[in-house]
Amino acid sequence: MTPEQNDLITLSKPGTPLGDLLRRYWQPVAISDELEGARPLKAVKLLGQDLVLFRDEAGQLGLVDRDCPHRGADLAFGRLEDGGLRCPFHGWLFDVNGKCLETPAEPNPAFCNRIRQKAYPVRERGGMIFAWLGPVDENGEPPALPALDCLTAPDSHVFSFKGYLDCNWLQALEVGMDPAHASFLHRYFEDAEADASYGKQFRAHSTDSDLPMTKVLREYDCPEIAVASTDSGLRITTLRHLDGGDTHVRITNVLFPQAFVIPLSSTMTITQWHVPIDDHSCYWYAMFTSFAEPVDKPLMREQRLQLYTLPDYMPRVGRHNDWGFDPAEQRMRTFTGMGEDINVHDQWAVESQGRIQDRTREHLGTTDKAIVAYRVMLIGQIKQLQKGESPLALAAGGDAATGPATIDGVAPAGTSPDSYWREAVSRLRAEASWDVPVLAL
Template identity: 50%
Template sequence: MISAQLNERITRIGPDTPAGAVLRQYWQPAALTDELEHGTRVPVNLLGERLVLVQDDGPLHLATRIASADEAPTHYPASEEIEIDPTGPTYPAEQRAGAVFAYLGAGTPPPFPNFDCFRAPDSHVFAFKGLWECNWLQALEIGIDPAHASFLHRFLEDDDPADGYGKQFRDKAGSTEIPMTKLLRDYPRPEINVDETDYGLKITALRHMEDGRTHVRVTNQIFPEAICIPMSREMTITQWHVPVDDETCYWFTIFTSFDKPVNKDLMREQRLKEHRLPDYAPLKNRENDYHYDPEEQASLTYTGMGLDINVHDQWAVEGMGAIQDRTQEHLGRSDVAIIRYRRMLRRAMDAMEQNDRDTLPMQDDGAARIVGPLSNDAIGDTRDWAEASHLADLDRRAGCPWDASV
């Protein structure tokens, strides 16, 4: 557990807050490229600021917009009539991998790291987003808990992976005969190792099997508020948990394919069945009990809330309240990545208060040399699980039609 004062310090993200200062040192997803089609001025609410994405007078950028104090924190339709506040700050913006990234910090923006999602061609990436009504930190922390998938995303039946394109855990673990859904059910208590890296944290979950083999699942925390996780053998997910304000956030996901071009029409169709436009709010939400169905819970999924794992996560993090009360929590062994991340965040906040930005991850020219990160599922001999994971990653990259070399 932590104090109420510390909980405030690590969650609040306004312009004059310690955590907000850290987040502003990084490029943040502000909108989907698709949204640029709706007008030359697209409203964006980001890090507690009311902004507008402007593409009508030179380079793409964010400007401060005139907004009422009581407006809803989420998106509303774009319009050329949106009024810009000439006294407010402006921020640079860049299009990358189907999303528009913005830098809200002072000084020169850091370089983009050479992550797979940024160096894959447009044909092999797809971006989407979704609204969650909770603080960004609890949204991130569920993504760096490898044990939660065995419970929250427990499927009581195993689908044919051939029918699972664009859906997480609809694959065979490590290209073996074992469906991921079965492996997560059968081995719910992984051994978890966490290593600090140049980009954040490498999180390795080991599920030791009775036959002398180990399933190795490598996921990553990309500082300050992103994750990179395997979706399937073919695809990874890089997901940012971007604060709209203190009590609302968007997850922005870039799906990256190492094999065939992404079927963008199918993936967009799948996700629009679960979200509304223009604000990308989920159709299953607190007001309709996330479409909970007790009959489904008895036979199909642990939550009884359908097969979309985003809904399971949404229910879990929104159920903690707008800002999770961490003064009563009791972290355990499986929360090691959460503990390590909070230490990184606190170090970064302390550094910013001492005007020591250079000690933050990925702030210098070396960021462009960071590749990957490794993010996959593999199965190998328990005595040599690390090598099995590494070789599985290299094998996938070797067959990639774009330069995914590491």
């Protein structure tokens, strides 16, 4: 890859080709919890833009440019009152749509009608707040949110969280489309009890089996990987052929342009976006969706706050303290020497590549076929948009974008892995405790 190609797929500020593409998709901008408390307002940076997210007195969400259109003062220090956000400099007041309601020091009361602050559509689902920074239709409306499982499930069955990464968004995303790394980076030397696996990646048993996922990854470290294009991105099929003729089947997805959808357990999935703050840092935003019982949100939150601090969801370990690396631990107890939380493992893997990975120096192998396919897709969609054509759109309403299907399970000997995962996914959805839309497989 050339330096110019690397820039093309990593730099997302306004006016860049990638930035133009990403602005054609809904972007997670905050967790709903971030607007709890006495002052529901937060300064945010998204795709290199400085913004202010707030909830007005009526509970409506607003997202506006951070600089006041009067003389550029910082609206993140504004007052939430009188139906909007008021700038402390001269008292100019803006509603959630950017309309100026008052310019109190101006003698002409109609002066405010000439003022407009740039505002962006926002939507809230499952404890996550999404923003639209791209073009809108003639009525000022953005496209509907896509019909993903995590966005159609009842709030009781979805838990949302996020975490900061000190690196470019793309290398953070690419780790999720690499099935081979889990056998090494996330290797556990001992298998935990099933009742201790709740909410933890790679600690549960596989579907239709009492085989721990940790054992599968540890003992079968050379998987067979296939990649297929779908209406929403890419489907990655990973097969591990077990002793005795059974096959471990893992289906994961790249949700274009910047998310992946993977199984957490036999009844819970993770949809995780990687969203640029700027070119050198990002947040991962995850929605955990249960098809069975409601999510134990207090436990899920408690688990993740062992690693992240509030209010900014900063990791307790990172580049500043060598990701908690302990050579004695690596020698005696864990594969990485960085504890047992896979979020730390992934954080080291992506941050240690540098704040923007130099892809001119990498040597990709056959296990990287999903990464190659994704980069081809990303560059193709950027070029398509540059030609004035619409990029890949995620469908809204209960059609092709619903899902996408994801699972890890064990297909019995003599069973087609493809037939197995489709039947297992259909069974999971049919037995769900909420009204899951039908998924065409």
